[in-house]
Amino acid sequence: MFTILKLGVAASGLFCAGVLMVVLIRTFAFGQKPVYARPSGSSFAGVMYAFGWGMLPWEKESAAKHIWTYMGGILYHIGILVTMLFLATILLRISFPMIWLYLARILLAIGLFCGVALLIKRILKPHLRSLSSGDDYWANFLVDLFILLALISTYAEKALIPFLIIAIITFVYIPFGKLRHCAFFFYSRIIFGAYFGKRGVLPHPSRKT
Numbered sequence: 001m002f003t004i005l006k007l008g009v010a011a012s013g014l015f016c017a018g019v020l021m022v023v024l025i026r027t028f029a030f031g032q033k034p035v036y037a038r039p040s041g042s043s044f045a046g047v048m049y050a051f052g053w054g055m056l057p058w059e060k061e062s063a064a065k066h067i068w069t070y071m072g073g074i075l076y077h078i079g080i081l082v083t084m085l086f087l088a089t090i091l092l093r094i095s096f097p098m099i100w101l102y103l104a105r106i107l108l109a110i111g112l113f114c115g116v117a118l119l120i121k122r123i124l125k126p127h128l129r130s131l132s133s134g135d136d137y138w139a140n141f142l143v144d145l146f147i148l149l150a151l152i153s154t155y156a157e158k159a160l161i162p163f164l165i166i167a168i169i170t171f172v173y174i175p176f177g178k179l180r181h182c183a184f185f186f187y188s189r190i191i192f193g194a195y196f197g198k199r200g201v202l203p204h205p206s207r208k209t
Contacts, residue, residue, distance in 0.1 A: 005164040006091055012171035019175035020183045027187075039198045046197015050189045053203065069121070072114040079111010080143060083150040087167055090153075090160065101154060108151040115144040135177045143179070146170050 057063035063070040082104050089096065119140045122128045149163035174180055196202040 001161065002164075005161065005168070008168045009087070009091060009164055009171070012168045016171040016174045020180060023175060023180070024183065024187060035198075037199075039200075041197050041200030041202070043194040043198045046195070046202040047190055047193035049197065049203040050193030054193070069118070072118055075110050076114040076118060077111075079108055079115065079147050082107045082111065083147050086150050086154070087163075090164070105151060105154050108147055108154070112144060112147045112151060115140060115147060119144065139173075139178050142166070142170055142173065 053059060057067055057070045060070075086104060086108075088094070119137070122132055122136065122140070146163075146166050149159055149166055152159040153163045170179070174182065193202060
């Protein structure tokens with residue numbers, strides 16, 4: 001059963017990557033509008049800003065006004081990353097020192113706490129509820145469960161079976177729900193930074209000096 005589930009995780013991971021690649025390629029079918037104005041900046045500088053300084057909370061009005069939510073989101077995604085790394089160690093049979101296991105447990109616990117807190121906030125805040133769909137709740141719940149089972153698996157090997165099952169479900173679901181932003185985030189930031197960098201809007205003129 002364990003071997004079958006590991007193969008299932010690998011297959012679902014390849015399926016996820018393949019579908020995401022198809023979806024990304026299909027976006028090129030929309031074409032690109034010609035730009036007649038001469039470049040007044042650097043696309044490369046714009047992309048560097050988009051993935052660097054532009055990610056800081058004070059560069060985003062919504063993040064600056066909700067700094068604790070922003071920090072919770074960062075910690076949540078760190079927990080997700082640790083979960084994925086832990087999954088990779090299971091699939092590849094990689095062992096690591098106990099100190100790294102202790103650190104992973106801490107990061108997983110913090111990430112889980114932040115994920116649950118963000119879900120509760122979405123449920124309790126009327127304006128967030130009005131903007132939310134079933135996908136928002138399901139995606140958050142699924143990822144929280146994914147992190148929780150990873151955390152439990154670091155203490156009890158019996159939890160690895162449900163952990164791998166949820167991993168398969170997560171990978172299959174990613175391309176069809178909001179979780180596909182794991183790929184489109186980088187794609188959209190590159191387009192955003194390249195276009196506005198070329199137009200000389202990014203980095204902001206005040207940052208260039």
